[in-house]
Amino acid sequence: MSIKIIYHVKFHEAKEGKSDFYFSSITAIYNAFTPEEIGIARQTIYGKSMKSGDEVRTKFCLIKKEEVLNNK
Numbered sequence: 001m002s003i004k005i006i007y008h009v010k011f012h013e014a015k016e017g018k019s020d021f022y023f024s025s026i027t028a029i030y031n032a033f034t035p036e037e038i039g040i041a042r043q044t045i046y047g048k049s050m051k052s053g054d055e056v057r058t059k060f061c062l063i064k065k066e067e068v069l070n071n072k
Contacts, residue, residue, distance in 0.1 A: 006067075
């Protein structure tokens with residue numbers, strides 16, 4: 001079994017009819033949403049060196065780095 005990292009983005013107000021989105025990388029978050037929609041620049045998140053379980057809160061959302069188990 002291996003561990004994969006995901007980023008859970010939870011918006012305070014729904015976007016596209018939902019508030020929870022899951023991404024495989026920080027770059028993927030910014031391919032889907034603009035820094036203005038997220039409320040923080042991509043470089044700022046990279047600068048925080050997030051570990052599993054860490055979260056970043058903005059005016060618009062919560063970004064949490066999480067581990068998921070993969071059966072490989």
